[in-house]
Amino acid sequence: MTTLQTVFARAKADDRAALIGYLPAGFPTKDGAIAAAAAMVDAGCDVIEIGLPYSDPLMDGPTIQDAVHRSLTNGTRIADVLRTVEGVAKTGAATLVMTYWNPIDRYGADRFARDLADAGGVGTITPDLTPEEAEPWREASAGAGIDTVFLVAPSSPESRIKAVVGCCTGFVYAASLMGVTGARESVGEAAQGLVERTRLQTDMPVCVGLGVGTGRQAAEVARYADGVIVGSAFIRRLLDAPDEASGLAAVRELGAELAAGVRR
Amino acid sequence: MTATDGTLLTPADLAGNGVHGNDPDVHGKFGVFGGRYVPEALIPALDEVAAEYEKARNDTGFLREFDHLLRTYAGRPTTLTEVPRFAEQAGGARIILKREDLTHTGAHKINNVLGQALLTKRLGKTRVIAETGAGQHGVATATAAALMGLECVIYMGAVDCERQALNVARMKLLGATVVPVTNGSQTLKDAINEAFRDWVANVDRTHYLFGTIAGPHPFPEIVRDFARIIGVEARRQMLELTGGLPDAVAAAVGGGSNAIGIFHAFIDDKDVQLHGYEAGGRGLETGEHALTLTEGSIGVLHGSRTYVLQDEEGQTIESHSISAGLDYPGVGPEHAWLKDTGRASYHGITDAEAMDAFSLLARTEGIIPAIESSHALAGALKLGREIGPEATILVNLSGRGDKDMGTAMKYFNL
Numbered sequence: 001m002t003t004l005q006t007v008f009a010r011a012k013a014d015d016r017a018a019l020i021g022y023l024p025a026g027f028p029t030k031d032g033a034i035a036a037a038a039a040m041v042d043a044g045c046d047v048i049e050i051g052l053p054y055s056d057p058l059m060d061g062p063t064i065q066d067a068v069h070r071s072l073t074n075g076t077r078i079a080d081v082l083r084t085v086e087g088v089a090k091t092g093a094a095t096l097v098m099t100y101w102n103p104i105d106r107y108g109a110d111r112f113a114r115d116l117a118d119a120g121g122v123g124t125i126t127p128d129l130t131p132e133e134a135e136p137w138r139e140a141s142a143g144a145g146i147d148t149v150f151l152v153a154p155s156s157p158e159s160r161i162k163a164v165v166g167c168c169t170g171f172v173y174a175a176s177l178m179g180v181t182g183a184r185e186s187v188g189e190a191a192q193g194l195v196e197r198t199r200l201q202t203d204m205p206v207c208v209g210l211g212v213g214t215g216r217q218a219a220e221v222a223r224y225a226d227g228v229i230v231g232s233a234f235i236r237r238l239l240d241a242p243d244e245a246s247g248l249a250a251v252r253e254l255g256a257e258l259a260a261g262v263r264r
Numbered sequence: 265m266t267a268t269d270g271t272l273l274t275p276a277d278l279a280g281n282g283v284h285g286n287d288p289d290v291h292g293k294f295g296v297f298g299g300r301y302v303p304e305a306l307i308p309a310l311d312e313v314a315a316e317y318e319k320a321r322n323d324t325g326f327l328r329e330f331d332h333l334l335r336t337y338a339g340r341p342t343t344l345t346e347v348p349r350f351a352e353q354a355g356g357a358r359i360i361l362k363r364e365d366l367t368h369t370g371a372h373k374i375n376n377v378l379g380q381a382l383l384t385k386r387l388g389k390t391r392v393i394a395e396t397g398a399g400q401h402g403v404a405t406a407t408a409a410a411l412m413g414l415e416c417v418i419y420m421g422a423v424d425c426e427r428q429a430l431n432v433a434r435m436k437l438l439g440a441t442v443v444p445v446t447n448g449s450q451t452l453k454d455a456i457n458e459a460f461r462d463w464v465a466n467v468d469r470t471h472y473l474f475g476t477i478a479g480p481h482p483f484p485e486i487v488r489d490f491a492r493i494i495g496v497e498a499r500r501q502m503l504e505l506t507g508g509l510p511d512a513v514a515a516a517v518g519g520g521s522n523a524i525g526i527f528h529a530f531i532d533d534k535d536v537q538l539h540g541y542e543a544g545g546r547g548l549e550t551g552e553h554a555l556t557l558t559e560g561s562i563g564v565l566h567g568s569r570t571y572v573l574q575d576e577e578g579q580t581i582e583s584h585s586i587s588a589g590l591d592y593p594g595v596g597p598e599h600a601w602l603k604d605t606g607r608a609s610y611h612g613i614t615d616a617e618a619m620d621a622f623s624l625l626a627r628t629e630g631i632i633p634a635i636e637s638s639h640a641l642a643g644a645l646k647l648g649r650e651i652g653p654e655a656t657i658l659v660n661l662s663g664r665g666d667k668d669m670g671t672a673m674k675y676f677n678l
Contacts, residue, residue, distance in 0.1 A: 054578070055448065056566070057457070058302075058303075058456075058460045058461060059303050059464070061461070069447070072579070077577060078577050102565065102572075104578075105578060106561075107577065107578065128302055128303060129301065130304060133300065151304045153305030155306075155467065156304060160304065164304060175305060178464055178465055178467060179464060
């Protein structure tokens with residue numbers, strides 16, 4: 001099992017940023033998600049975030065909403081998410097689950113943390129869990145030996161950044177802009193400033209997500225962040241592909257472009 | 265509870281400051297319920313709203329302005345109407361209606377939107393967004409936005425747009441942009457998701473004018489306080505009319521704002537029973553209902569810990585009701601708390617029971633109620649038969665039925 005610590009140490013030794021790819025479990029199909037994530041790792045992703053599909057993804061834009069909807073229509077359950085994590089972790093990538101809080105709350109925090117660790121997962125990203133409500137999840141995760149990643153945003157004042165990084169282990173997720181997930185023409189101007197403000201509060205790696213979708217953008221973000229997070233752009237390739245084989249090829253191509261970007 | 269300077273409102277009428285002991289804690293918790301489960305990006309905006317509201321509710325100038333709008337624009341105070349012919353079906357109990365249907369725009373929602381529109385201006389924001397189910401909150405928000413010169417965007421499920429086409433036209437006429445939401449179940453819950461997505465992207469100049477007592481802190485508290493005038497007035501009017509307090513207060517519960525609005529002033533009156541009526545839809549056994557408090561389980565939806573209709577893996581289950589305003593799989597955290605503390609009790613009323621009460625009130629009293637409110641009316645009929653002929657029941661007639669005529673024409677073959 002590859003830990004986040006290993007990933008960031010290795011990237012630092014190579015003098016580059018880590019590349020983090022996101023894909024919901026069960027999309028385009030249950031097995032197709034494992035194949036696509038493996039292709040992302042093949043092409044150069046160091047970390048994979050497996051999304052746990054949720055009925056009310058209020059932080060997600062149309063691309064991820066569409067993928068999640070298809071995944072739920074495919075009948076994806078938490079057992080499938082864990083099986084996906086297991087499959088992806090075997091590729092050697094550090095594998096996280098990204099999920100809204102309610103599915104974990106309902107499943108049971110201790111049980112979810114334990115089952116995720118057993119599947120080879122190294123942690124979670126929980127975009128709607130704030131420091132005030134995070135205690136049960138931090139305890140459960142510490143007990144199971146997995147990392148907890150939370151988000152800071154351009155709107156976060158120093159006091160909030162301090163509170164959030166105090167809850168993070170592994171890395172801090174810096175949302176590049178005020179908005180939902182989805183590839184955009186340019187990465188938010190606020191991203192670099194946010195990374196700098198976050199670094200004043202922590203020595204942990206800081207990774208930037210939201211709106212990154214091209215090699216050029218990845219290179220730009222890699223200049224100031226420890227990791228570059230890409231989700232919707234991968235999903236878009238799969239949604240637009242006429243069949244599974246060409247989808248995987250498109251994902252590989254994008255992965256290679258981004259991997260070159262973080263190395264520029 | 266009566267104001268000393270001749271106005272409708274005092275700071276105590278807006279509760280808060282421990283006046284009633286029913287306020288949420290510093291994290292917005294009512295017991296284990298409430299809180300904030302939202303992207304970190306929104307926390308500063310929620311903090312800003314909470315801080316500004318805290319100032320506003322202790323500001324005489326703000327209260328006077330709100331009071332003035334409630335009197336001269338919304339049409340407050342609303343009257344009580346006793347309905348003896350309707351009550352013949354209630355085992356001889358007295359039934360008295362609080363006539364929120366007589367307010368401007370035809371439903372209690374006007375109270376909250378006027379308060380929040382004033383708050384929007386205090387916040388220095390120029391744009392409001394809102395979700396709407398039946399369209400009542402959308403119309404009310406568009407109305408307040410027109411009055412105060414605010415840009416207004418309303419998110420409404422595409423299914424609801426169709427069910428409530430008249431309200432869509434009203435909102436457009438009032439100058440609002442109506443965005444039909446086509447993802448998920450295309451109803452209220454999806455409209456809320458979409459409004460949150462807009463808010464996070466436009467929070468600099470936008471206030472999310474939340475329509476019910478659900479959502480992240482401080483919305484459950486703010487919306488309650490602005491709706492609270494319903495019960496404050498009704499309690500005083502009951503004392504004048506009957507010389508005493510009612511034995512029970514009945515209200516429909518979707519998100520729960522009209523119910524908390526009338527319940528809250530009675531919470532400390534331990535002898536007054538509080539009954540909330542949820543949408544039983546086609547019946548519990550069909551699975552097509554919105555029985556969040558009576559059949560749901562504790563979870564997190566739309567930023568708040570509360571009762572939710574969800575499956576065993578935490579996925580939201582789509583609700584059903586003939587009434588768009590009750591068609592919501594969550595509920596305000598304060599109701600969850602009132603349920604668990606036993607202070608209020610909650611029951612289901614089926615589509616058929618609600619439509620019977622709808623028709624009965626029209627025929628016996630010449631009042632066409634909203635289908636939402638008809639759930640409370642149906643509940644009051646049952647309650648009267650249970651408590652007996654000595655009972656006096658106060659019902660929140662939260663809105664009028666004009667908007668429901670399409671549904672009624674279909675249901676009754678009119």
